[in-house]
Amino acid sequence: MSEWNEFDRELMETVTDLPPTAGTVRAVTPWRDAMDRILLGLCLTCFSLNFLYLQYLLPAIGTVQLYLGFRTLRGNNRFFNFCWFFSICKVILLFIGFVLEATPFSGILTGPRAFLQAGITMAMLLALRQALRLSAAAADRAMGRDPLLWTAVWYAALIALALFWPEPGWVVFLLMVFAFYRIAKSLHSVTAELEEWGCGVRASSVRLSGRQLQMAYYASLLALVLLCGLLSNHIWLKAEPIEQTFTTEAEAARQHLRELGMPEEFLAQLPEEELRQLSDASACQYLENEKASSGNNKSLRLSGTMVYLVGGTARFYVLAEYADSVPLFRQNLAEFANSSTVRWDGACYLSYEKSGTAYRTTVPVQENTETVDNYFSGPSESTFIRARYSFPAGAKNRTCLFVCTQKLWESPGPDTDYYYDCIVNFYRSRLSFTYPYRPLSGQEPSHRRELTQFCQIFEFTLPQS
Amino acid sequence: MTDTELLDLLRRDRAAGTEALLARYRPLLRYIIGGILPEIEDGEDCLSEVCLVLWQKLDSFDAAKGSLSAWLTAVARNTALNHLKAHRRREAHTAEAVGEPVSPDTPEQILLRRERAERLKAALDGLRDRDRQLFYRRYYYLQPLSQIAAEMGMTERAAEGRLYRLRQRLRQELGGDEP
Numbered sequence: 001m002s003e004w005n006e007f008d009r010e011l012m013e014t015v016t017d018l019p020p021t022a023g024t025v026r027a028v029t030p031w032r033d034a035m036d037r038i039l040l041g042l043c044l045t046c047f048s049l050n051f052l053y054l055q056y057l058l059p060a061i062g063t064v065q066l067y068l069g070f071r072t073l074r075g076n077n078r079f080f081n082f083c084w085f086f087s088i089c090k091v092i093l094l095f096i097g098f099v100l101e102a103t104p105f106s107g108i109l110t111g112p113r114a115f116l117q118a119g120i121t122m123a124m125l126l127a128l129r130q131a132l133r134l135s136a137a138a139a140d141r142a143m144g145r146d147p148l149l150w151t152a153v154w155y156a157a158l159i160a161l162a163l164f165w166p167e168p169g170w171v172v173f174l175l176m177v178f179a180f181y182r183i184a185k186s187l188h189s190v191t192a193e194l195e196e197w198g199c200g201v202r203a204s205s206v207r208l209s210g211r212q213l214q215m216a217y218y219a220s221l222l223a224l225v226l227l228c229g230l231l232s233n234h235i236w237l238k239a240e241p242i243e244q245t246f247t248t249e250a251e252a253a254r255q256h257l258r259e260l261g262m263p264e265e266f267l268a269q270l271p272e273e274e275l276r277q278l279s280d281a282s283a284c285q286y287l288e289n290e291k292a293s294s295g296n297n298k299s300l301r302l303s304g305t306m307v308y309l310v311g312g313t314a315r316f317y318v319l320a321e322y323a324d325s326v327p328l329f330r331q332n333l334a335e336f337a338n339s340s341t342v343r344w345d346g347a348c349y350l351s352y353e354k355s356g357t358a359y360r361t362t363v364p365v366q367e368n369t370e371t372v373d374n375y376f377s378g379p380s381e382s383t384f385i386r387a388r389y390s391f392p393a394g395a396k397n398r399t400c401l402f403v404c405t406q407k408l409w410e411s412p413g414p415d416t417d418y419y420y421d422c423i424v425n426f427y428r429s430r431l432s433f434t435y436p437y438r439p440l441s442g443q444e445p446s447h448r449r450e451l452t453q454f455c456q457i458f459e460f461t462l463p464q465s
Numbered sequence: 466m467t468d469t470e471l472l473d474l475l476r477r478d479r480a481a482g483t484e485a486l487l488a489r490y491r492p493l494l495r496y497i498i499g500g501i502l503p504e505i506e507d508g509e510d511c512l513s514e515v516c517l518v519l520w521q522k523l524d525s526f527d528a529a530k531g532s533l534s535a536w537l538t539a540v541a542r543n544t545a546l547n548h549l550k551a552h553r554r555r556e557a558h559t560a561e562a563v564g565e566p567v568s569p570d571t572p573e574q575i576l577l578r579r580e581r582a583e584r585l586k587a588a589l590d591g592l593r594d595r596d597r598q599l600f601y602r603r604y605y606y607l608q609p610l611s612q613i614a615a616e617m618g619m620t621e622r623a624a625e626g627r628l629y630r631l632r633q634r635l636r637q638e639l640g641g642d643e644p
Contacts, residue, residue, distance in 0.1 A: 011604045017582040019539040021602050022532035030616040061611050200492040203615035210618035
């Protein structure tokens, strides 16, 4: 105290007349702050709530709290040291997992990562149990209750449910929540009971303050997630300037389609490889989607053309013209929606203008056969054709031409009039309510993406032979 | 055993009650003494002194004025502080060590001291919990900076900085000499 000046001495003397309250007495121990952090961390990391970003926020906060709590107590016995090590593993795994989720690699090693997380949590719970028992023994006490064993059992049940019964319903969910509440309450009581001998534990010194560490961790995690999300949400495609010259064969096909009634705006979008496929077309029908069934149809003008080919097949073209004011840096998804019709040969072409030059690029499409459970007709197999794309920043006159071939009939029936529905969904990720990167799919809940739908019925009269 | 049960036992059987009280609160007493007297031998001597004081003063405890743990804390702190002063006096071979706080005994001094305590209480009430904890650790429990930093999860430098800002704030509110 020799380095104290008069003011310090005055404070020390004066505070003698102001003994601490019971709350301050309880707070001033090496035990309470650390155990409070550990309890909070356990509560936040054992549950996953999938709304309002809580599935990311709660584990991120909880894991760091666990680390900070165990960091203080790590020097007391080897089991606290194990807990500290496990909490470091959890912090690192969480960081890697969250950053990976913000990239297209979010799907890799999800199973092993989840098992590793679960294994570490379980090991940490058991180590914490031993650490508390050892600390109690060091103070010649014994723990009457064993809430950490129950926490471990509860956690094992949670993992078993996730593995074997992923959708157990509200009753089981509420039971699990209630059980956890009881366990957490018991754990809190035990740590409160142990507060008196908790004064005997020793806090380990640190090189980085808890606050600084939290700030650095959260800031770097947020920055990396946003950066990865920003880069990953944009799909980089190699575009080439559009050449307006066609081969004689393609030019003849263009003229033929013009005569069949294909509008010029469609013809202008068709690349040479498409034109060659349409040289033997026998009819063409053009339809504009005057009223989109849902979605932001003001920013997207949709139209479609069916070109009848020989052999009972037709090629469907759906053209999406995006308004210049709509930012499309984020990923988009076009999808030929569920139908019992056989489809193949999907293609997707993007075109846009940038710096006065028109560009076109071919987008890779995915064709998947999936089983769809229909409410009326039951489960059936259907071909889904999907394409994901982004336009470059600053592009104008952006269009997406989405194409596929459909089987109309195996052999013509007695009727000459045929009707074919054509539904194409155009999705766009809704950045403000989704994790920065999320691969779009048609099955996603509507709050995750905006939808504009082309929905029309083509009426086709078979030419009399 | 709750505090109420412990106090009941003390009233009925002083020896058994004191034993139970010490069994429960010895780690707390040791912890408070340890902050003021880091040497283990000094600490153990002081703990014996505290036990004696508790035996003598238990009747003066009034549950209406505060919790048992707060009272024990005050007893342990004051005994340890007296122990430290005595130790320093012995070291300095003087009747009164230089810079030691002088006990006010005149009525004016008592009045001044009471006034200062009221102002400090008002200032402490305005602090955040963590700052109040820091203040008590430093000026009431007289813990070394390294212990404060470790227990509050800070580096020594951060604890020093926070304490400095706290002092500045209190100096503004209470008045005092310049650093």
